[in-house]
Amino acid sequence: MIRFSDIKVVLYKRELLSYNIAKRIVEATKKSGIPLSEYTCEEDLGSQLEIIQKNNLSSKEVLILKEFHGRKFQKCPGSNNVICCNYYLLNTCFNCLYDCTYCFLNSYLNSYGIVQFVNLDELSDSINEFSKNYHNIVRVGTGEFTDSLMFDEITGIAHDLIEKTCSNKKIFLEFKTKSANIDHLLDIKDKGHTVLAWTLNTPENIKLYEHGAATLKERLDAAVLAQKAGYFTAFHFDPIIRSKNFIDDYIDVMDEMAQRLNPEKILWISLGCFRHSPGFKDIIKHKFPYERLTTEEMFPGIDGKMRYITSERIKIFKTFYQRLHLYFPKTFIYLCMEDSFVWKEVFGIDYNASEELENDLSQHLKSFVNCN
Numbered sequence: 366m367i368r369f370s371d372i373k374v375v376l377y378k379r380e381l382l383s384y385n386i387a388k389r390i391v392e393a394t395k396k397s398g399i400p401l402s403e404y405t406c407e408e409d410l411g412s413q414l415e416i417i418q419k420n421n422l423s424s425k426e427v428l429i430l431k432e433f434h435g436r437k438f439q440k441c442p443g444s445n446n447v448i449c450c451n452y453y454l455l456n457t458c459f460n461c462l463y464d465c466t467y468c469f470l471n472s473y474l475n476s477y478g479i480v481q482f483v484n485l486d487e488l489s490d491s492i493n494e495f496s497k498n499y500h501n502i503v504r505v506g507t508g509e510f511t512d513s514l515m516f517d518e519i520t521g522i523a524h525d526l527i528e529k530t531c532s533n534k535k536i537f538l539e540f541k542t543k544s545a546n547i548d549h550l551l552d553i554k555d556k557g558h559t560v561l562a563w564t565l566n567t568p569e570n571i572k573l574y575e576h577g578a579a580t581l582k583e584r585l586d587a588a589v590l591a592q593k594a595g596y597f598t599a600f601h602f603d604p605i606i607r608s609k610n611f612i613d614d615y616i617d618v619m620d621e622m623a624q625r626l627n628p629e630k631i632l633w634i635s636l637g638c639f640r641h642s643p644g645f646k647d648i649i650k651h652k653f654p655y656e657r658l659t660t661e662e663m664f665p666g667i668d669g670k671m672r673y674i675t676s677e678r679i680k681i682f683k684t685f686y687q688r689l690h691l692y693f694p695k696t697f698i699y700l701c702m703e704d705s706f707v708w709k710e711v712f713g714i715d716y717n718a719s720e721e722l723e724n725d726l727s728q729h730l731k732s733f734v735n736c737n
């Protein structure tokens with residue numbers, strides 16, 4: 366698994382040291398002996414990055430500390446014409462240590478480096494304030510443009526957020542990861558409704574497509590530890606990737622989850638088949654010339670994204686649901702970005718709008734937590 370110590374250079378601006386996150390990263394950088402470079406303005410940063418790029422450092426080896434002046438807390442934009450779960454996002458970082466072949470970040474061809482935002486002190490206030498007038502449970506997470514925990518032991522973002530939101534029972538804070546970096550979170554006393562979540566795949570797919578991330582065993586080991594420490598957990602089978610015997614391989618993963626995890630501590634599991642925007646295939650063919658992901662036949666869906674044919678997705682989701690529901694009968698299992706027709710075929714549920722899924726998920730969480 367790739368870690369913070371694998372970064373080759375950290376760039377920062379002196380003024381940023383007034384932020385805790387910047388201070389922690391700069392201290393850790395000095396301690397690990399990673400070269401640290403100061404920039405004075407955007408222009409200077411640009412020139413330094415040009416030189417670094419010429420020295421053949423990859424985008425994933427360069428960490429840039431910056432302030433972020435855009436929206437840090439927002440509703441997940443989802444996709445047109447599909448049922449979404451109305452999740453909320455915290456924009457804490459752009460880019461990732463890991464290098465998944467299917468990652469949509471590959472589409473951002475002009476971006477270079479992992480950009481860690483450091484002016485995040487008021488994030489918890491934004492969520493707490495928002496939850497006051499919100500009619501449902503607020504599910505919110507940091508892992509949209511990055512991996513939530515890839516070097517969280519250095520930034521301390523999860524720790525700060527948990528500490529400042531744990532007394533608010535309307536908030537379910539989710540940290541979604543493909544790492545096993547949770548040791549620094551285990552001793553937190555009041556965990557509130559924090560959910561540590563893992564994206565899972567078959568060992569074969571992890572090896573082929575999730576470069577630098579933790580192995581399946583490392584992820585499940587971490588999930589077991591998290592549950593024992595008192596955390597709620599969640600899992601995401603997304604993307605489910607078709608290949609020879611893939612169903613059997615995924616069933617092995619589910620069997621292993623059932624053997625090792627406490628079902629009472631799994632709040633939700635989401636399912637999503639591999640999908641991509643129309644131009645994606647051309648973009649990744651240069652970076653991953655031997656990938657086999659996009660060689661399957663794909664068809665445009667109602668949101669314009671390319672997907673496996675509907676009948677095949679329904680078959681896959683039904684198989685996953687049957688097995689997961691058998692093992693984890695109290696866990697809320699849902700589809701990520703699928704249309705009403707697929708929902709009806711897989712679960713027999715007639716959702717016409719995303720709010721209906723959100724309401725069901727909220728009700729489920731309220732009763733799940735009351736029962737535990």
Ligand code: SF4
Pocket residue numbers: 460461462463464465467468469470509510511512543578
């Ligand atoms: S872990 Fe997530 S954000 Fe990171 S490269 Fe993989 S898909 Fe992208």
